Amino acid sequence: MVAFEHPHPHGALAPTAHLELPFFDDAHRALANGLVAWTHEQKVGESDDRAACKEWVQRLGAAGWLRYCVPEAHGGALPALDSRALVILRETLAYHSPLADFAFAMQGLGSGAITLAGTPAQQARYLSAVATGEKIAAFALSEPEAGSDVAAMATQAVQTGSGWALNGCKTWISNGDLADFYVVFAKTDPGAGARGISAFIVDAGTPGLDSSAHIQVMAPHPLATLAFNNCAVGTDALLGPVNGGFKLAMRTLDIFRASVAAAALGMARRAFAEAVTHAKTRKMFGQTLGDFQLTQAKLGEMSALIDAAALLTYRAAWQRDCSATQGAGTPAYTAAAASAKLTATENAQRVIDMALQMFGGRGVQVGQTIEHLYRDIRSLRIYEGASEVQLLILGKNALK
Structure with missing residues (x-):
């Protein structure tokens, strides 16, 4: 299937009259109108959801729309993440193609914790590449026995002489086996519940990370289970403070x-x-x-x-x-x-x-x-x- 066909000429463009509401300013309205015109020109074959997501990320990056996922200091369109811009972008993209919306949203969600808590080096390494579509992002929080109950997660990160070793399993991970990096949440103090969770940036291809178990769902989009088996990352992979991961996940x-x-x-x-x-x-x-x-x-x-x-x-x-x-x-x-x-x-x-x-x-x-x-x-x-x-x-x- 191609991103939703528009059989009727007057139904081809997403409506924007609602943006006259006082919640928005002229910059938001200009963003919406520009995006509506752009989506009307996009035809992406979506029979292969993974290939389609890659193509959407590339197109969204080339057109500059992914720049709204990161702050201006790292190639973003605005000084800071703007919720109204994100709302306009997601509403308009979902009107045209839910898969295009998914591709955009995961760039923001997958890199959001780095925007909030990353070191200057982490932000420089990942955020600009997210904004251009060069790197695909993912957010790895859920587990087989820890969905809504985040504090029940069992994945652990143990400090080693050279960094951290991750062991455990994450599932329902959007962009799983497609992403270039994952923001992964793991227990660093297993007895402390939500107060014992930390966040890490794990690059795809890191030894000990297996993302090959794809998950098929009723509305196809890239999902996978991530298995961590003594997955070794450096000290520079820690994102935010030790045991500060739960608050960071919730803020994101x-x-x-x-x-x-x-x-x-x-x-x-x-x-x-x-x-x-x-x-x-x-x-x-x-x-x-x-x-x-x-x-x-x-x-x-x-x-x-x-x-x-x-x-x-x-x-x-x-x-x-x-x-x-x-x-x-x-x-x-x-x-x-x-x-x-x-x-x-x-x-x-x-x-x-x-x-x-x-x-x-x-x-x-x-x-x-x-x-x-x-x-x-x-x-x-x-x-x-x-x-x-x-x-x-x-x-x-x-x-x-």
């Missing part, structure tokens, strides 16, 4: 959580655009599908669900940018990002399901845009903090 995820909501929003907007076009053109019983009140009511519900998700998503991104001097992890922002991620992903699932129902049999035909979206959206309710985790964050925040 916090920055990008609102952008996950934006990706869901982009998919929902695309499904809605496809549904509207279909309703206007599908002939039934001597009229169009859109002439039926039942169809109009469904479109109305989809529109309201999208607007609700958009407002929460943009608010969270705006809130983080406005409070950047206080740090990304302020309680107000954390709650806002949780609310956005929860609502946008759950609402997008409902919107896409309603759109598929409107297409009838064609909606489940393999290769159709709606069928692809139906598979693509499902994982967003799980990764980077499942919906249930977001509910817990919001519930605990309410009790405070």
Whole structure:
């Protein structure tokens, strides 16, 4: 499959009217319009997800879009990571191709911890290469028995005379066996729970790292299990302070959580655009599908669900940018990002399901845009903090 085909000329471009909302400024609107025009020109074959991801990274890097994943000091487009820019980029890319969004997002998430806590040497070595697409990044946190419960991770890093030795297993790792480097989280004090986790930068090809076990999922994108068997890294591989890895992981995820909501929003907007076009053109019983009140009511519900998700998503991104001097992890922002991620992903699932129902049999035909979206959206309710985790964050925040 080629990145979503655009069978209808007026449905070819992602909508940008919502960017007139006061959360954004003129620079954000210019970014959005430029990206919409660029995506319209991109045709990438996606039957091989790994080859497609490599191609998307190369294209996004060559066009300068990956520069929004790193700060200006290291080849980035802006002085610091800007949540609203990330939201615009992910929403627009997901509208065009969820795989393009994935390729972009992993460059940011995979290098985010280096932006936050890397030494000048680490930042110089990795961030500029991420911004150009020369290096593909990955974030290795999850384990077979440690997903939402990060503190339960079993991978360990033991100090040696020349650095550290890593042993254990990471799984569900996006860009696994594709990345040029991994930010890996491991226990350096096994008895200390979350307070005993440290972060390390591990280059692909390091002896003792096996990333060959690929994972196949319903919406194909590069995933793998990483096995560490006395994987030796130098002292310069430690990222941030010893035993500071849990906070670093949470800070990194916090920055990008609102952008996950934006990706869901982009998919929902695309499904809605496809549904509207279909309703206007599908002939039934001597009229169009859109002439039926039942169809109009469904479109109305989809529109309201999208607007609700958009407002929460943009608010969270705006809130983080406005409070950047206080740090990304302020309680107000954390709650806002949780609310956005929860609502946008759950609402997008409902919107896409309603759109598929409107297409009838064609909606489940393999290769159709709606069928692809139906598979693509499902994982967003799980990764980077499942919906249930977001509910817990919001519930605990309410009790405070």
